[in-house]
Amino acid sequence: MKYAGEFRDPALAKAMLATIEKQVADYPGVITLMEVCGTHTMSIYQHGIRNLLPKQIRLISGPGCPVCVTPIEYVDKAVAYARQADVVIATFGDMVRVPGSSSSLLREQASGAQIKIVYSPLDAVALAEKNPEKIVIFLGVGFETTAPTIAGSIVEAKKRGLKNYFVLCAHKTMPTPMAALTSDPELQVDGYICPAHVSAVIGAEAYKPLAEQFKVPCVVTGFEPLDMLRGVQMLVQQVLDGRAEVENEYQRIVKPQGNAKAQALLADVFELCDTGWRGIGMIPGSGLRIRDEFAEFDAEKQIPVEVEEPKEHEGCLCGEILKGKVTPKDCPLFRTACTPENPVGACMVSSEGTCAAEYKYGTD
Amino acid sequence: MKYAGEFRDPALAKAMLATIEKQVADYPGVITLMEVCGTHTMSIYQHGIRNLLPKQIRLISGPGCPVCVTPIEYVDKAVAYARQADVVIATFGDMVRVPGSSSSLLREQASGAQIKIVYSPLDAVALAEKNPEKIVIFLGVGFETTAPTIAGSIVEAKKRGLKNYFVLCAHKTMPTPMAALTSDPELQVDGYICPAHVSAVIGAEAYKPLAEQFKVPCVVTGFEPLDMLRGVQMLVQQVLDGRAEVENEYQRIVKPQGNAKAQALLADVFELCDTGWRGIGMIPGSGLRIRDEFAEFDAEKQIPVEVEEPKEHEGCLCGEILKGKVTPKDCPLFRTACTPENPVGACMVSSEGTCAAEYKYGTD
Amino acid sequence: MGVMLDNPPSPQSPPSRGGEVFFAKELKLNTDVILLGHGSGGKLSHQLLDELIIPTLSQVAQSDQNDAAILEGIDSTRLAFTTDSYVVDPIIFPGGNIGDLAINGTVNDLAMSGARPLAISVGLILEEGLALAELREVLQAMKAAADKAQVKIVTGDTKVVPRGKGDKIFINTSGIGVFDHDLKILGNAAKPGDKILINGSIGDHGMAVLASREGLDLQSDIATDSMALNHLVTKLLAEFGENVHVLRDPTRGGVATTLKEIALQSQVDICLQETELPITQTVAGACSILGLDPLFVANEGKLLAIIDAEKADAALALMRSQPEGGGAAIIGDVVEKSSGRVMMQTAIGGMRAIEMLAGEQLPRIC
Amino acid sequence: MGVMLDNPPSPQSPPSRGGEVFFAKELKLNTDVILLGHGSGGKLSHQLLDELIIPTLSQVAQSDQNDAAILEGIDSTRLAFTTDSYVVDPIIFPGGNIGDLAINGTVNDLAMSGARPLAISVGLILEEGLALAELREVLQAMKAAADKAQVKIVTGDTKVVPRGKGDKIFINTSGIGVFDHDLKILGNAAKPGDKILINGSIGDHGMAVLASREGLDLQSDIATDSMALNHLVTKLLAEFGENVHVLRDPTRGGVATTLKEIALQSQVDICLQETELPITQTVAGACSILGLDPLFVANEGKLLAIIDAEKADAALALMRSQPEGGGAAIIGDVVEKSSGRVMMQTAIGGMRAIEMLAGEQLPRIC
Amino acid sequence: MCLAVPMKVVEIEEGTAVCEIDGVRREGSLMMLDDVAVGDYVLLHAGFAIEKIDPEEAEKTLQVFREALDAGLGAE
């Protein structure tokens, strides 16, 4: 695995760990770093990074799993669509287990709904083209990494003249919630491990206002273990130096200005909107909605559906976890009532969710 | 089984057999009686009647199995309809095994066609009502016993305002082909065992022209073993007496004029037409077609379909068998290439067919 | 799963898995139906097994579950081994369901070889969306049937197929039997002169299922005859030993097909007496409406016993004295060495041949 | 069907039914696909059996077919008994098909208990419309796999379900094994200090099937690892006897789920070494595209052997010398008595827990 | 194609009769018959009552047989 395998080299990892240990050897306090991207959360657990780091470094997880932060109303709406006879729900595999107020897509599939897990939104477009008698609704969930691929699918559907391809859109954008979080006086974050692939689209410079306004160090960091260790090392160095800059560990992918074509695609198809984050609440200007020019592909505008009253699950600490205030083990439901096969809250449903990652990979 | 069990009484059967034996004890020749109804054919085999009769009496089978006499083009058309995506073929179980030129309904079902076996044409009407997105085509095959039930279903579909119920019509009528057969100089029939339930509709008098024109005794006969024995006895007596009349053994059901309401239903929905009989050929005025007033239910008029070139199976003696000229055992394919599970010809396909009955119940 | 037959685990011991994550509240939490994940082999599979399937069928602790069950203390050098899959629609019908059917069917196949049924395996293929309540009912019927037949369910497997790729539930049962005697009960052992016995009425199972199938709209009180016959066979063999030549259960294809099979295997002619066939009026009525012949309709609690003529009456008496044989009858004879014909003398004294079922018996009006 | 294991019928003897009506021209006449009637139990069923299934799988003459197979000359007081149903989609995939899978799977389950596989039953559930050519290919693969594993297919059953009520073909195989030794190879026998061995690379089967499934559009040369492991087990047991504590095949749920099961059953902690896991580059590549973890992907020709540490290197050497074990590796240790945790030391030296598969592994992009 | 069964009418509602034979019930349309009453026997074919059964005629037919029997015919 070229460009992945090299970044898992054990000897190099040990050298970087030693570098970090040396860095903080005399540091008396604790440096709290937040990874906002769920893929980072996964990677930390998967490679067992947390227990390799010196005790002065504390990693906490932020709201970066797009499935986890999707409001329950969205899941309920997807379920309601799934129940319509001619509708096929096309989705990435991540969404199908997410519990809505009273059901999930997997549960609806068991009752006869047509749920098709695809690898790419273009596969959903092909599905619509192949089944003109069906209504294909793709679940548009994800950050700036994924949103352009859905935008691309809409452009493609338009090009092919499809009348039966729709997107149920709940895309979110990244730096905005970080600013919202940082302005929470309870939250003490000494530095941000900034998302790898979101940044490939939006560019490293996108975090500049955050770094400058809140005086918080930001390092765009890749997902491989070496990347993560180096990102931590760079953040620690900023903290030790008293700097608060945007640095880019992941220069092999992420450019300062990001991917202009992907950004143009996003801007063509979507526009910013206010949106709710599960566990956090409404964050102005943090979502994407389909522009009027593409309203013919907007499921919500084209296909009426009645949705049940949303009902959040009780006792779940997801909101606090998404803000990085508590960890899964602080939740009384963790591992007892709430498990990956029967998730209570959003953080347990996606394999990227903080609770799911802790459940699957946590060692104590 | 009231009105069935009594007519299977062994002691009474033996008494009637003795009566017949006595009747023909001194008769030097052979009396050939033809049952024209397939249900008689079945009954003869099922009860083992043939080998109970004295050797002076020879029973031969005529063209009375409606499935057997349905032309191969009809099966091909049903198969072609079955291949249309939205079509459900509704039919009595008897039709599904009949081989067309290259397929059968059972074979098409295995390829994904929707074939629904019903007990009553009214069940097919209900099926159409319940599945408005489907086109339900009922296979209208049968003589005057069955044709009124299909007429009834059309009347019912009209009453319910159904737009998706159709009949593919190949109904045939009874006395006409008997006349056609009898005029064949090769055929030597000394008396007709006339159909039981066809006669319930058309009435015993319907055979009068036949009896009078061709000087051939006719006895309307029930299907139970006692009925059959008595029918034989009555025919033998006419032969011995030199009479050629229409008599009615089955008076508990069959009236001289038949069932006027059923006849009216037939006349309302259908009109006579020329039609082809498998193995026999065209017989003028022997078929029924749907009247123009009910054209909206006529599959052939409403639903265009392309049908393959008909291809009859080679070596089959069905035609001769339907005319009563040879018996199945005279056919070289019988029991070898031609079996009920892989029928070559029409007489093997329906359980009423002469070859099928001989295969299933014949004792040598 | 695995079980030592000599040391069955105590039924009190609960499933002994790691933490509380395995307990019932979870199963109840959001699975009123089977989900695809219940066939994944992972945690949902284990939950389904631990919460429902194993406690219902066998009470084997999870810690005793292995790739294969171990049967100990086998003292027979001869084994009977059989398998059958059950695919009936509907899965629940008057008098039983697919669960007891699957146990009784395999118990009977073992018994028909003269073996004592010892252990049964259960392979479930569940369709996504199957109601857990239906599954529970089926499993409970399996357990009750196994208990009644005194056979243990020792190993199993559960798969889940996507909705529309199955039909609620398919069950395979395989069975092992041991021999407590040296008799050879085989389909090729019928001899001229033998009598043909059946332990009760014909066609009940097939007509019960058909009548309860959607669309035919028949109302009747016909119930399946599904029943284990091993105890009856044990008594027959104990009493009549080598005078019992053939035993076979006339399931799919009915009495006609089964007798034709035996006639061909033994190369004999068989003659049935129509007047002796035990057929209930209700079954005869339903058959007459649909144009079916009860001789070809499936039975699930019947056996055909071909027995030396000298012992036939005594065997009939024994059958009739047993709960499984109240309606027993001698229905025909093996008449002579031949190529394997089956005939029937009809009520009025005629003779007709009996062939195997050709395709399926379909409701017909011809 | 029935077969005397000591007196197998000669393969030359043709099916010995009545007349010519049973021969091949008829089967060929109009059945390029399975029809419902092939499951009726009647003549079409017999034709399918006599023309295709029996000649392909077992060559038992029809006259020897009974409700149960008879196995003679059993000289073991202990038996292993196992069952599995196979429901894979697609039924034919790179390197194999559902047929050899079904044989190998049951052979392996017997072998994992330390038993010598003796006899296998085959229960087929065919979907109306299945192409006979596909069925033939599957059956031929079954026979070849059984021959290779030196196990006999002795009894079987065939059902047909209506189109849309099945998925081409489901196969149940059940198996009986006998013991040539007194060893107890059980899932609860892992001991602290033991080494964990695997006979080759991980995840090949699951990824081969997934990659050949419609819609994912992956191209690769990944082939199933499906293989019978009984010969390998025989050698391991002959050489290392009671030093072999646990054997298990990591099928559904993969290596992770299987080790978690063993850890729970034996109440021990297990620690894997990520760097020691044999995973081919291609499987790793396919997993990374779909976001799957190879530890949870199914294997069908692999065994996990938990072996006394002292013999682990010798056992590894033996495995590597065998055709089934060329890629064998020691992948971890049993570390201590505990409540049954499985951990993995990652390549960079971190530690992570391994749980069972939760639901199904779904292709994901998170 | 002419299989028909004699069944007893046990209920009538809106042109449809519930017909019974030996404990088995099935609905049949009365579209082709007038004056059917509960207790009558009808011949059911493909879900339609196609004719009533005349008990007197049935009896008369059987009488012919009984006379033959009484005349000593068929007695072994």
Added chain:
Amino acid sequence: MCLAVPMKVVEIEEGTAVCEIDGVRREGSLMMLDDVAVGDYVLLHAGFAIEKIDPEEAEKTLQVFREALDAGLGAE
């Protein structure tokens, strides 16, 4: 939601690249990238190539680690 895999472009046709990783191939749309050539490595996400990989930058990043290693860090 940001799983993406570095893959080598082995074929390009009409805006679509065949991408390969260790013997596994999958098509990816080039809608978001200009100037992709066969032999380039791209990051594939949900069927789209979302960015090219810069080999020099990759090398530079690894170099930092190698220097730490050469400095004797992490050696046991």
